[in-house]
Amino acid sequence: MVSHGASARVRFDDGTEVLARAAGRNLQFVCGDEVVCTGDGQHAQWQVSEVSVRRSALYRSNARGRAELVAANLTLLVVVVAPRPEPDLFLVDRYLAAAASSSIGALLLANKAELGFTPGARAEMAALAATGCAALQCSAASGLGLDELRLRLRAETVMLVGQSGVGKSSLLRALVPGAQAAVGILLKSDEGRHTTSAAHLYTLPDGGALIDSPGVRDFAPAPEALDARTLGFAEVAALAPQCRFADCQHLQEPHCAVRAAVDMGTMSARRYESYRRLRRLRDQLLSRLPPGRR
Numbered sequence: 001m002v003s004h005g006a007s008a009r010v011r012f013d014d015g016t017e018v019l020a021r022a023a024g025r026n027l028q029f030v031c032g033d034e035v036v037c038t039g040d041g042q043h044a045q046w047q048v049s050e051v052s053v054r055r056s057a058l059y060r061s062n063a064r065g066r067a068e069l070v071a072a073n074l075t076l077l078v079v080v081v082a083p084r085p086e087p088d089l090f091l092v093d094r095y096l097a098a099a100a101s102s103s104i105g106a107l108l109l110a111n112k113a114e115l116g117f118t119p120g121a122r123a124e125m126a127a128l129a130a131t132g133c134a135a136l137q138c139s140a141a142s143g144l145g146l147d148e149l150r151l152r153l154r155a156e157t158v159m160l161v162g163q164s165g166v167g168k169s170s171l172l173r174a175l176v177p178g179a180q181a182a183v184g185i186l187l188k189s190d191e192g193r194h195t196t197s198a199a200h201l202y203t204l205p206d207g208g209a210l211i212d213s214p215g216v217r218d219f220a221p222a223p224e225a226l227d228a229r230t231l232g233f234a235e236v237a238a239l240a241p242q243c244r245f246a247d248c249q250h251l252q253e254p255h256c257a258v259r260a261a262v263d264m265g266t267m268s269a270r271r272y273e274s275y276r277r278l279r280r281l282r283d284q285l286l287s288r289l290p291p292g293r294r
């Protein structure tokens with residue numbers, strides 16, 4: 001289903017779609033939710049009366065630290081980057097952290113590969129791949145890598161996320177024939193222009209579903225949804241058992257295996273800086289929540 005505020009477009013198993021409203025104020029649903037609809041088809045007055053238990057939930061934080069649901073039942077978060085606009089790898093890290101903390105798979109997708117990434121961007125992406133993050137290169141424009149991408153997305157419930165202008169809607173149109181997603185033009189400033197305004201779920205031809213989402217400048221994972229010990233950083237999770245203290249936050253503590261790995265160069269210094277920033281962000285957001293929620 002696709003939601004626009006209190007109303008949503010709901011697709012039934014037979015492929016027909018209806019517009020439906022929430023039956024009650026407390027009923028919250030987002031793109032990817034499975035819902036029960038009631039109503040009479042004749043007057044097209046459909047109501048969402050029930051939301052099925054979610055197999056996964058991706059949350060972001062609002063300015064007050066509260067969790068806002070972004071998408072439900074995702075199995076794979078595809079974080080799209082491109083040579084232009086210049087990749088924001090800290091944003092990539094925060095998406096990967098949120099996915100890992102919510103048991104959602106992740107794929108780093110390097111689109112517009114035919115334009116060529118800078119050596120610096122290539123090195124950072126290789127460092128991410130070394131942490132175990134799945135990565136693929138493709139080009140929505142030239143078709144490069146799209147067959148492999150189709151195979152990878154088969155039977156998954158996927159959301160494409162990333163900065164504006166990286167080519168999410170272009171990828172959607174390449175993957176879902178007939179999909180009518182707006183594709184924008186990059187501004188000269190390389191800032192990208194927001195062309196997709198609401199999340200929308202499409203059925204993939206080989207099975208599975210794909211959600212296109214609006215480009216973002218920033219993404220703050222909901223503090224309560226982040227794994228408190230590792231923040232969803234794969235290499236931190238792997239190293240943490242070797243830290244002296246079981247509750248090591250990998251900041252100032254002595255005999256910290258994470259800091260040792262950074263010193264030895266086996267963990268990327270940029271990733272560690274990203275980890276520290278996310279710790280600070282999480283602490284700030286938690287401090288804004290009412291005391292009972294922290």
Ligand SMILES: Nc1nc2c(ncn2[C@@H]2O[C@H](COP(=O)(O)OP(=O)(O)OP(=O)(O)O)[C@@H](O)[C@H]2O)c(=O)[nH]1
Pocket residue numbers: 111112113114115138139140141142162163164165166167168169170171182183184185186192193194195196197213214215216
């Ligand atoms: N050279 C090149 N350009 C591409 C490729 N994929 C997309 N583009 C172009 O990049 C621009 C932005 O593409 P969109 O698909 O609208 O980007 P988006 O990520 O959906 O952007 P938002 O909806 O604003 O978040 C368009 O001009 C596309 O034609 C690619 O593989 N190579």
Ligand SMILES: [Mg+2]
Pocket residue numbers: 168169170182183184195196212213214215
């Ligand atoms: Mg778009």
Ligand SMILES: [Zn+2]
Pocket residue numbers: 240243244248249250251253255256257258259
């Ligand atoms: Zn540590």
